[in-house]
Amino acid sequence: MQPTQTQGPDYFHKVVDCQWACPAHTPVPEYIRLIAAGRYTDAYMINWKSNVFPGILGRTCDRPCEPACRRGRVEDEPVAICRLKRVAADNKDDIASRLPSVPQIKNGKRVALVGAGPAALTVARDLAPLGYEITVFDAEAKSGGMIRSQIPRFRLPEEVIDEEVGYIASLGIDLRLGQRIDSLKDLMGQGYDAIFVGTGAPRGRDLDVPGRKEAAANIHIGIDWLSNVSFGHIDRIGARVIVLGGGNTAMDCCRTSRRLGGTDVKVVVRSGFAEMKASPWEKEDAMHEDIPIFDFLTPKAFTHEGGKLTGVVFEKVRAEYDAKGRRSLVPSGEPDQHFECDDVLVAVGQENAFPWIERDIGLEFDRWDMPVVDAVTFQSTHPGVFFGGDAAFGPKNIIWAVAQGHEAAISIDRFCQGEDVAQRPAPGVEMVSQKMGIHEWSYDNDISNDHRYRVPQLDKDASLKNVRLEVELGFDRELGFREAERCLNCDVQTVFAEPLCIECDACADICPTDCITFTANGDEDDLRSRLKAPSPNHEQALYVSSDLKTGRVLIKDEDVCLHCGLCAERCPTGAWDMQRFTLEMTHAGQSCRTR
Amino acid sequence: MTYIAKPRLHHPNLTPNALGFTRRDYEGAVSTLCAGCGHDSISAAVIQACFELDLAPHRIAKLSGIGCSSKTPDYFLGASHGFNSVHGRMPSVLTGANLANRDLLYLGVSGDGDSASIGFGQFAHSIRRGVNMTYIVENNGVYGLTKGQFSATSDRGSKSKKGVINHDTPIDLVSVALQLGATFVARSFSGDKAQLVPLVKAALRHRGAAFIDCLSPCIQFNNHAGSTKSFDYVREHNEAVNRLDVVTPRDPIHIDHEPGTTQVVTQHDGSVLALHKLGDHYDPSDRVGAMTYLAQKQALGEIVTGLLYVDPAAEDLHDALGTVDAPLNSLNTAELTPGAARLQALNASLR
Numbered sequence: 001m002q003p004t005q006t007q008g009p010d011y012f013h014k015v016v017d018c019q020w021a022c023p024a025h026t027p028v029p030e031y032i033r034l035i036a037a038g039r040y041t042d043a044y045m046i047n048w049k050s051n052v053f054p055g056i057l058g059r060t061c062d063r064p065c066e067p068a069c070r071r072g073r074v075e076d077e078p079v080a081i082c083r084l085k086r087v088a089a090d091n092k093d094d095i096a097s098r099l100p101s102v103p104q105i106k107n108g109k110r111v112a113l114v115g116a117g118p119a120a121l122t123v124a125r126d127l128a129p130l131g132y133e134i135t136v137f138d139a140e141a142k143s144g145g146m147i148r149s150q151i152p153r154f155r156l157p158e159e160v161i162d163e164e165v166g167y168i169a170s171l172g173i174d175l176r177l178g179q180r181i182d183s184l185k186d187l188m189g190q191g192y193d194a195i196f197v198g199t200g201a202p203r204g205r206d207l208d209v210p211g212r213k214e215a216a217a218n219i220h221i222g223i224d225w226l227s228n229v230s231f232g233h234i235d236r237i238g239a240r241v242i243v244l245g246g247g248n249t250a251m252d253c254c255r256t257s258r259r260l261g262g263t264d265v266k267v268v269v270r271s272g273f274a275e276m277k278a279s280p281w282e283k284e285d286a287m288h289e290d291i292p293i294f295d296f297l298t299p300k301a302f303t304h305e306g307g308k309l310t311g312v313v314f315e316k317v318r319a320e321y322d323a324k325g326r327r328s329l330v331p332s333g334e335p336d337q338h339f340e341c342d343d344v345l346v347a348v349g350q351e352n353a354f355p356w357i358e359r360d361i362g363l364e365f366d367r368w369d370m371p372v373v374d375a376v377t378f379q380s381t382h383p384g385v386f387f388g389g390d391a392a393f394g395p396k397n398i399i400w401a402v403a404q405g406h407e408a409a410i411s412i413d414r415f416c417q418g419e420d421v422a423q424r425p426a427p428g429v430e431m432v433s434q435k436m437g438i439h440e441w442s443y444d445n446d447i448s449n450d451h452r453y454r455v456p457q458l459d460k461d462a463s464l465k466n467v468r469l470e471v472e473l474g475f476d477r478e479l480g481f482r483e484a485e486r487c488l489n490c491d492v493q494t495v496f497a498e499p500l501c502i503e504c505d506a507c508a509d510i511c512p513t514d515c516i517t518f519t520a521n522g523d524e525d526d527l528r529s530r531l532k533a534p535s536p537n538h539e540q541a542l543y544v545s546s547d548l549k550t551g552r553v554l555i556k557d558e559d560v561c562l563h564c565g566l567c568a569e570r571c572p573t574g575a576w577d578m579q580r581f582t583l584e585m586t587h588a589g590q591s592c593r594t595r
Numbered sequence: 596m597t598y599i600a601k602p603r604l605h606h607p608n609l610t611p612n613a614l615g616f617t618r619r620d621y622e623g624a625v626s627t628l629c630a631g632c633g634h635d636s637i638s639a640a641v642i643q644a645c646f647e648l649d650l651a652p653h654r655i656a657k658l659s660g661i662g663c664s665s666k667t668p669d670y671f672l673g674a675s676h677g678f679n680s681v682h683g684r685m686p687s688v689l690t691g692a693n694l695a696n697r698d699l700l701y702l703g704v705s706g707d708g709d710s711a712s713i714g715f716g717q718f719a720h721s722i723r724r725g726v727n728m729t730y731i732v733e734n735n736g737v738y739g740l741t742k743g744q745f746s747a748t749s750d751r752g753s754k755s756k757k758g759v760i761n762h763d764t765p766i767d768l769v770s771v772a773l774q775l776g777a778t779f780v781a782r783s784f785s786g787d788k789a790q791l792v793p794l795v796k797a798a799l800r801h802r803g804a805a806f807i808d809c810l811s812p813c814i815q816f817n818n819h820a821g822s823t824k825s826f827d828y829v830r831e832h833n834e835a836v837n838r839l840d841v842v843t844p845r846d847p848i849h850i851d852h853e854p855g856t857t858q859v860v861t862q863h864d865g866s867v868l869a870l871h872k873l874g875d876h877y878d879p880s881d882r883v884g885a886m887t888y889l890a891q892k893q894a895l896g897e898i899v900t901g902l903l904y905v906d907p908a909a910e911d912l913h914d915a916l917g918t919v920d921a922p923l924n925s926l927n928t929a930e931l932t933p934g935a936a937r938l939q940a941l942n943a944s945l946r
Contacts (some may be wrong), residue, residue, distance in 0.1 A: 073607065074604050074607060075604060151905070153876075206724070210764045217859075431760070439597055439598045445598075445599060445600040446602075446605075447599075447602035447604060449602075449603050449604070501813075502631070502818070502826050502827075503786060503826065504631040504632075504633065504636065504786065504814065504826060505785075505786060505788065506630060506631045506632070506635055506636070508639075509635055509636055509638075509639040510597075510601065510602050510604055510625075510626075510635075512602045512603075512604060512619075513604065513605060513606045514605075514606045514609070516607075532606060533606040533609065534606075534608040536608070548829075549830075550830060560606055560607065562602055562604060564602055566597060566599075566601065566602075569597045569630065570597065570630045570631065570635070571630060571631065572629065572630040572631025572632075572814040573631070
């Protein structure tokens with residue numbers, strides 16, 4: 001193998017699995033260290049800059065960082081990154097003084113944002129401090145978009161939304177709530193320099209099976225129903241409820257039902273339990289609230305009597321995979337099953353809907369009737385119109401909407417400054433040695449042996465009585481500290497300097513996870529078969545040195561490195577150093593521009 | 596040294612040996628030696644060897660004297676018996692322990708000061724008596740604990756870190772061991788575990804006095820230009836005579852046996868040593884030849900490494916003394932006091 005090129009942002013970024021996996025590339029280990037140090041406000045602000053909604057995401061994020069977490073490969077479970085974010089949010093001081101200042105004199109550019117959800121609010125947050133005049137339109141009376149309408153209050157209290165949406169509203173933006181945009185053409189006629197569409201995926205998919213019309217009074221579309229609960233329009237449901245669907249919306253529907261009078265609530269999914277789209281912890285939470293999940297059942301018909309829903313008939317299916325690994329669900333031949341119920345919630349997916357965008361204004365739609373949007377710039381085929389969040393590429397999670405909002409803001413900034421949108425700014429990267437003395441590092445390298453801590457929850461009986469009572473209590477400071485100590489500090493990188501190495505084997509001998517091997521060079525597969533420990537994870541890089549004095553090379557398998565720094569402590573010549581890698585995404589503003 | 600303990604977390608795919616232990620289970624406390632010390636590599640080799648041989652840690656006794664090397668038993672086999680004796684007196688304590696309990700596996704760890712200076716006599720007599728043990732000298736040619744004076748194994752003409760030239764004749768422990776009748780003699784280098792680990796395994800499997808002289812550069816005081824025990828010098832002058840594979844009786848014996856190049860030696864316990872020749876027809880069963888060869892190469896400044904001599908049919912001290920087969924602590928009153936009739940018979944036999 002060729003010696004590893006560690007210059008440029010990517011090699012070491014990829015070692016920080018959590019940051020690499022986060023769509024917004026939040027510097028996770030950095031803020032976890034700050035939490036451990038009790039610097040909650042600093043930890044919060046790092047998050048606020050990257051992902052805009054730390055308090056909200058600390059309760060609701062889909063956490064792509066956690067399955068990526070290196071700790072999960074070394075022991076049973078990853079660091080509870082998401083809930084640590086909440087610790088920062090819960091314990092921070094007043095951050096008003098740390099918010100960006102908004103210039104009195106504007107830069108003369110006006111930007112309209114359609115929708116006040118996470119994507120649009122991110123764009124507003126990035127552009128308002130630069131002097132842009134921002135106008136946000138939303139049909140609802142309150143801002144927040146799906147954060148407010150679809151996520152139940154027992155998972156995300158209203159105050160948290162108000163607070164974090166409020167930080168953005170305080171940046172001098174013109175928030176026009178209750179004002180639905182019915183025509184993009186009209187809006188374009190109002191002289192805005194750029195328009196951002198962040199209207200989400202507001203339409204819940206329906207289920208067209210026999211009985212749907214007849215029993216309509218007791219069949220509800222999941223996201224609409226959740227929204228009605230959120231806004232206080234609905235406060236009851238029947239005792240026996242069936243939720244159709246296996247995503248996170250289905251989990252929110254069933255748990256909400258349990259709080260509104262549902263005593264016998266079931267979730268029924270077409271796929272297998274393991275393939276459900278819902279996050280494992282959301283399934284766990286549902287089952288904890290005595291909600292069984294039935295899988296491999298396809299709804300065939302709604303049964304009804306005298307115009308009233310009586311139940312649902314399901315066909316039992318099984319999964320079959322073709323040569324390409326694609327799954328199809330085929331009838332298993334078992335007799336159909338009838339589940340009785342009073343109400344059904346349909347949570348089988350969401351769709352985008354753009355009835356308000358005219359098709360003759362130079363904005364192309366594809367054959368699925370979705371706007372054609374560039375995956376990097378988020379620009380539509382109409383140069384001044386940008387999309388982001390669920391409106392751009394269909395339903396995803398908040399953190400994706402935020403990441404796309406940042407990118408769209410860069411595009412809008414460059415567009416308004418007359419620069420090429422396709423040219424993207426590089427992230428800011430810095431490497432700083434953590435060595436303070438012979439055995440002293442400016443990070444805590446003593447690896448904690450603790451297992452993942454569970455987040456304390458409210459007593460089940462109490463929590464099922466009130467749909468607005470938050471179930472999770474969050475880590476307190478002590479638990480937060482202990483969980484934070486589980487972080488392996490993967491951003492503190494092992495950096496190797498060939499000319500200093502005397503091949504004494506000290507690093508290879510001390511390494512607790514056998515990451516280091518000195519051996520003759522070869523191709524990657526050959527090398528992986530000859531390392532000190534098995535190296536089956538090809539996703540993780542091998543750090544390969546140039547030739548050493550004996551003609552061998554040093555190979556470090558990044559896969560399960562604990563970043564404990566013992567290689568550097570035992571190195572007599574300082575050939576190993578522990579250096580903190582800081583990667584900061586470039587957001588809209590002077591540093592994203594060419595001129 | 597480090598301030599933190601080595602993390603307990605280990606590679607998720609570590610394979611256990613026949614006893615269900617992973618290699619990590621054979622470790623000891625974290626080393627307090629200087630960073631990069633050759634001795635730490637030897638500790639790692641001992642750990643690897645014991646793991647690979649499926650040795651039960653509680654059936655091993657590790658003994659040492661005084662010095663950097665003699666500290667190392669603390670850094671491996673944390674679940675074994677240990678005895679850190681007086682300076683240079685490890686061989687006597689080991690001999691006594693061995694006579695009392697012949698069922699344990701004895702590992703003596705010493706250094707060039709401990710064995711070639713203050714304990715030279717002790718070293719010599721334990722070897723010539725054929726005590727059943729593995730005796731490893733971690734040889735760095737310098738008194739590291741007292742800041743870098745020449746030791747008795749420093750080569751004549753080699754230069755100290757301060758620039759002083761050594762004028763004394765060195766003691767070559769390998770040659771001495773051969774002369775005194777050690778039945779397993781090897782030399783190796785801490786920077787070459789591929790060579791060292793099989794040698795430690797073979798020595799642990801040998802019945803009789805097994806001696807390994809392991810060159811182990813002192814990073815702090817003897818790893819400079821002009822030293823003959825530095826990483827660079829040893830690597831440049833290392834002449835390995837053979838490469839060793841150790842096959843334990845339990846493993847299926849499958850050796851690439853190339854006639855003329857591989858020599859197979861079966862030891863007393865059934866373990867098989869497959870010696871792949873690297874040198875010019877070196878014969879490790881020829882003691883006198885080995886001594887001659889070593890002397891010739893030494894004159895040329897070469898360092899001969901590998902398994903230099905082995906006598907697979909060796910007897911040990913217990914055989915010579917005709918001692919009882921069982922460890923002394925397992926003997927009961929009836930066995931220890933056979934009665935007046937046996938005493939009379941014994942007395943009669945001496946009249």
